[in-house]
Amino acid sequence: MVPVSYYILLSGILFSIGVLGFLIRRNVLVVFMSVELMLNAANLALVAFAKEMGTLSGQVIVFLVMTVAAAEAGVGLAIIMLFYRNRKSANVDDGNLMKW
Amino acid sequence: MIEYVWLVPFLPLLGFIINGILGKKLGKNLVSWIGCGSVGLSFLISVKIFFELLSLPAEERVFEKIVFPWIYSGLFKVNISFLLDPLSCVMLFVVTGVGFIIHIYSIGYMREDKGYFRFFSFLNLFVFSMLVLVLADNFLLLYLGWEAVGLCSYLLIGFWYEKKSASDAAKKAFIVNRIGDFGFALGVMLIFWTFGSLNYSEVFQTAPSTLVAGGGLVTAITLLLFLGAVGKSAQIPLYVWLPDAMEGPTPVSALIHAATMVTAGVYMVARCHILYELAPFSMGLIAVIGAITAIYTASIAMVQNDIKRVLAYSTISQLGYMFLGCGMGAFAAGIFHLMTHAFFKALLFLGAGSVMHALSGELNMQKMGALKEKIPVTFWTTFAAILAISGIPFFSGFFSKDEILWKTFSQGNFILWLIGVLTAGMTAFYMFRLLFLTFFGKSRVEESIKPHIHESPRVMTIPLIVLAILSVFGGYVGVPKSLGGANNFEHFLSPVFGEKGGLVAYSVSTEYLLMALSVALALLGIFFAYRFYIKKPELPKSLAQRYSFPYKILLNKYYVDELYVKIIVNPLLKFATFLWQFLDIKVIDGIANGLADIVYWFGGMSRKIQTGYVRNYALGMVLGALLVLAYFILR
Numbered sequence: 001m002v003p004v005s006y007y008i009l010l011s012g013i014l015f016s017i018g019v020l021g022f023l024i025r026r027n028v029l030v031v032f033m034s035v036e037l038m039l040n041a042a043n044l045a046l047v048a049f050a051k052e053m054g055t056l057s058g059q060v061i062v063f064l065v066m067t068v069a070a071a072e073a074g075v076g077l078a079i080i081m082l083f084y085r086n087r088k089s090a091n092v093d094d095g096n097l098m099k100w
Numbered sequence: 101m102i103e104y105v106w107l108v109p110f111l112p113l114l115g116f117i118i119n120g121i122l123g124k125k126l127g128k129n130l131v132s133w134i135g136c137g138s139v140g141l142s143f144l145i146s147v148k149i150f151f152e153l154l155s156l157p158a159e160e161r162v163f164e165k166i167v168f169p170w171i172y173s174g175l176f177k178v179n180i181s182f183l184l185d186p187l188s189c190v191m192l193f194v195v196t197g198v199g200f201i202i203h204i205y206s207i208g209y210m211r212e213d214k215g216y217f218r219f220f221s222f223l224n225l226f227v228f229s230m231l232v233l234v235l236a237d238n239f240l241l242l243y244l245g246w247e248a249v250g251l252c253s254y255l256l257i258g259f260w261y262e263k264k265s266a267s268d269a270a271k272k273a274f275i276v277n278r279i280g281d282f283g284f285a286l287g288v289m290l291i292f293w294t295f296g297s298l299n300y301s302e303v304f305q306t307a308p309s310t311l312v313a314g315g316g317l318v319t320a321i322t323l324l325l326f327l328g329a330v331g332k333s334a335q336i337p338l339y340v341w342l343p344d345a346m347e348g349p350t351p352v353s354a355l356i357h358a359a360t361m362v363t364a365g366v367y368m369v370a371r372c373h374i375l376y377e378l379a380p381f382s383m384g385l386i387a388v389i390g391a392i393t394a395i396y397t398a399s400i401a402m403v404q405n406d407i408k409r410v411l412a413y414s415t416i417s418q419l420g421y422m423f424l425g426c427g428m429g430a431f432a433a434g435i436f437h438l439m440t441h442a443f444f445k446a447l448l449f450l451g452a453g454s455v456m457h458a459l460s461g462e463l464n465m466q467k468m469g470a471l472k473e474k475i476p477v478t479f480w481t482t483f484a485a486i487l488a489i490s491g492i493p494f495f496s497g498f499f500s501k502d503e504i505l506w507k508t509f510s511q512g513n514f515i516l517w518l519i520g521v522l523t524a525g526m527t528a529f530y531m532f533r534l535l536f537l538t539f540f541g542k543s544r545v546e547e548s549i550k551p552h553i554h555e556s557p558r559v560m561t562i563p564l565i566v567l568a569i570l571s572v573f574g575g576y577v578g579v580p581k582s583l584g585g586a587n588n589f590e591h592f593l594s595p596v597f598g599e600k601g602g603l604v605a606y607s608v609s610t611e612y613l614l615m616a617l618s619v620a621l622a623l624l625g626i627f628f629a630y631r632f633y634i635k636k637p638e639l640p641k642s643l644a645q646r647y648s649f650p651y652k653i654l655l656n657k658y659y660v661d662e663l664y665v666k667i668i669v670n671p672l673l674k675f676a677t678f679l680w681q682f683l684d685i686k687v688i689d690g691i692a693n694g695l696a697d698i699v700y701w702f703g704g705m706s707r708k709i710q711t712g713y714v715r716n717y718a719l720g721m722v723l724g725a726l727l728v729l730a731y732f733i734l735r
Contacts, residue, residue, distance in 0.1 A: 023718055031718075092714050099712025 007048035014041035028080050028090050032073075039069045102152045105182050106167045108145050108192065109231035111138040115224035123217025135220030136203040139227050143196035150189050161186055164237055164301070171240075178298055183237030186593050190435060191234035191367055194442045198359045199227045201563040205450050206351040208560035209457065213349075219259060223355070226252035230360050234367060239288045239298040242368070246284065246332065249361045250277045256356060257348040269344035276341040280331015287324030294321070304374045313378045322375050322382035329365030334416045335393045335423060340661055342416055346408040350453030353408060358415050358445035363438045366422045370431045377429065387427025387508075391519040394420030396658075398526040402533070403644075403654045406463050407452050410534055414489070415445055417523060421504055424520060430507035432593045437500035443574050444488040444497060447567035451482035454556045454564065455538060460549050465534065470543035474553045477561045479539050481568040486535050488571040490528035491622045493615075496575030502615055509614055517614075524618050528625030536633035 018041060021034030043062045050058025080090075087094045115138030123131050153161050166181040182188075203223060210219050229252055233245025251274075258270030288298065294317060295303045295310065311318040329335070334342040345357050356362070369376060369386065376383050394417045401413035418441050425434035456462060458475050472479045488497040501524060509517040545553070555561065577592075632640050644651045653659070 019722055023715060023722060095714055096712035098710065100707040100710045 004048050004052045008045060011041045011045035011048065014038075014044065026091050026093065028083060028092050031092055032076055032080065035076075036069060036073065039065060102149050102163055102184065103165065104145065105149060105163070105165055105184055105235065108142045108149075108196070109182075109228050109235060111142050111145075112224040112227040112231065114138060116221045116228060119217050119221035119224060123221055126217070128211070128216055131217045131220050132207045135224055136200065136207065138224060139196060139200045139203050142227070142231070143193075143200045146189070146192040146196050149184065150193065153184065153186070153189055175296060176292070178238055178240045180241060181237050182235040183300060184235070187367075187370060187435065188234050190439060190593070192231070194363075194439055195227065195230050195234060195360050198442050198446050198567075199223075199230075199355060201566055202351050202355045202359075202446060202450070205354075205453075205560050205563040206349075208557050209351055209453055210349065215259065219256075219349070222252060222255045222259070223351075226256065226356060226361070230364070233364055237300050239291060239300075239303075242371075243284065243288055246328070246364060246368075247281065249356070249364060250274060250281065250332070253277070253345070253356050253361055256352040257345045259348055259352065263347070266347040269341075269347040273341040273345050276338050277331045280328045280338055282327075283324045283331075284328025287321050287328065290317075290321050290324060300371070304372075307374050307378060311375075311378055314380055318375060319379045319381050322372070322379040323385070325368065325372060325375075326365075326382060326386055329368055329423075330389070331365075333362045333365030333419050333423070335365075335389050335420065336396065339393065339397070339416050340664060343409050343412040343657070346406070346412050350408070350449055350456065353412070354446045354449035354453070357412065358449050359442035362415060362419055363422070363442070366419065366426060366434055366438050369423070369426045370435055373426075373431050376426070383427045383429065385427070387424050387513070387516055390420040390423030390425075390427055391516045391523075392420070393417070394424065394523045395519050395526070398523045398530065400654055400657050401530045402526060403651060405466050407455065407465050407468075407534065407538065408449070408463060410465075410530060411445070411448050411452060414448075414527065414531070417527065418445065418489070421501060421520065421523070424508060424516060425504035428504070428507050428511055428513065428516075430504060433500065433503040433507055435593065437497075437504055440488065440496040440500040440571070440574055443567055444485040444571040447481060447485040447564060447571055448489070450560070450564055450567065451478050451485065454478040454560055455482075457556050457560070458553050459545060460552055462545070462549065465537040467544050467546060468538045469541045469545065470539070471545075471553070472539040475555045477555060477564060481561075481564040482539075483535060484568040485571050486531045488575075490531050490626065491524050491618060493619060494572075494575075496571055496573070498619075499575035502618060505618060506611055506614060509610075521618050521621055525621035525625040528622040529629050532626045532629035533633055536629060540634055541637060 015038055018034045018036075018038035021037065022031055025031055025034065043065055046058045046062050046065070050056065050062075083095060084090055115134050118134055119126070119131050126134070153163070163184040164181060165184070166179045168180050170180045171178045203220070206219065206223065210216055213219065226249060229245050229248030231245075233242055233249060236242040236245055254270045254274040257273050258267045260266045261270075291303060292298055295306060297303060307318075331338040342357055342362070346353055348356075376386075397413040397416040397420070401410050401417065404410045404413065418437070422434045422437050422441070425431070425437060454475065455468070455471065455478060458471070458478070459468065462468065484495070488495040491498045491501045505517060505520050505524070508520060543550070656662075
């Protein structure tokens, strides 16, 4: 079968792409998508290990993570919408009022 | 009724609380009733207690009443409890009786004052404190009363607090007293350390066995306690507050600085006589200080022009007599003089107040004169008091003063006796000088005041008359055996002091001779006063010019106040200013403000982290996560 290390590597690459996207991209929605990407990378790692260990715990945790991701997506999109309404811009650098 | 002895101090305390809190609303009439009534009731209870005490046989005239437990802390056990024996009975009489008379007088004297109710509440507080002092049966309660009378003295001297000289005098009184109280507190602590208890009966009963007679410990205790007495009873060197205390209203001078508070020191020495009899050095020192103070202040009194100042110095001088008596072991004589002095000195002060009332507040004797016909009641009562204080036979002062002088002489202290007799002559001189300058001669009163001269109202003259009767006849309780009396006073106090029988090595004829000598000196003093102030009124002025140097020294009270200011007050003031400006402002405030400044600086640096950029925060999160990861990998 495919060695588990391939899955882990893939998960790591996906996670790094997500982090980079989170730090670099300017559009708020793209940053949000990167967060989802990070979460799913973690899901992949969890499933891979679950299959490797033969237990079901990993699969169940994935359920939890997905639920959290979904709820977070809902709330986050609401915030982004309000952000756009107030700032008239989808640039993440424009939310800089709470500074010293 | 003896069970209810706690009522005696409690009633004035109640008067203080009611008048103090509700006085403004109650109106002058009710305030007077409460103020005087409480002390009056205390007096009546004291009288009843006295008769009950008399009905007991002499050895059993001791009664202790624990009112309630106060401090129980391990080995330290102190109650609020009162001791009734002949000595405290005499003091009760003096405090409540003379106090009541002075309260009545104050109704008239302070009538126009806007602080009327405050005056009466403070007076009541004072009577309460003094009663606690004399009734206490342990040293801690005594100290409480001691401090409280000092406080009341401050409140009452500075009664007209808006006047700077009055508030200064009040501060001076309290601070000088404090120096004495410091010694007193040390003495009390030493007593506790030695005896393990502060209760009079426990201390006095075990004292002869615990303490080495004449040893260092008992001398230290007695000297420290005496230091308190020096402050409270205005002896050298802590007498300087009493003349300034005349800034207070005259009833205050009469009550506190003539009859009661200043006698607390004498009372304390008499109460602790068992300790003092074990320390002959202290007794000697007390007698010497008493005698020197007596003659020193008498010399100052001879040239003062302020009528109240003369009386103030006279008080200090007479207190010196009382201490001389106690120092010679004649405690009963000292207390006897305390009682007669209370009568005639209070009368003198109230009389001076009456004169001031008649002259719309004039204090300077050089601006008085020829008042004899205009204010007769005041004149005759003051005259009676002056006869008493000068030691004229058959008046009260004669018996008490002579008792002290006799006891001094019969123990061989000729020098002290001589000082005492000379002081008696000087006393007669300056008292009659006061009489002649105030009431006789040509009128030197200011023209604007002359038509307003009037006798005081009855509420003021009746107390004068009562005190005059006491000054004249009050001495008859102590007529010595040599003159045919039974010396009832000394008998009454003998359960406290023990009969002092076997000192007399001289015959009765010597006693007569000494009596005659002191009377002769008194008459000589009166003759000089007559010559100076009636026959040849220009004589004092010319003498003052010829001997201007001694005159100036006496007039300026030997410059002692200036000396104290230079040696003690100014250095302390400089030190206090240094502590304030350097230590307090620079160091302590510097540290406190400095801490605040550090926090401010730190906050100033830390706030720069909040840039407001979301991506900066995101970077921070990532870096943090990397750090945690690195930690786990490298572990």
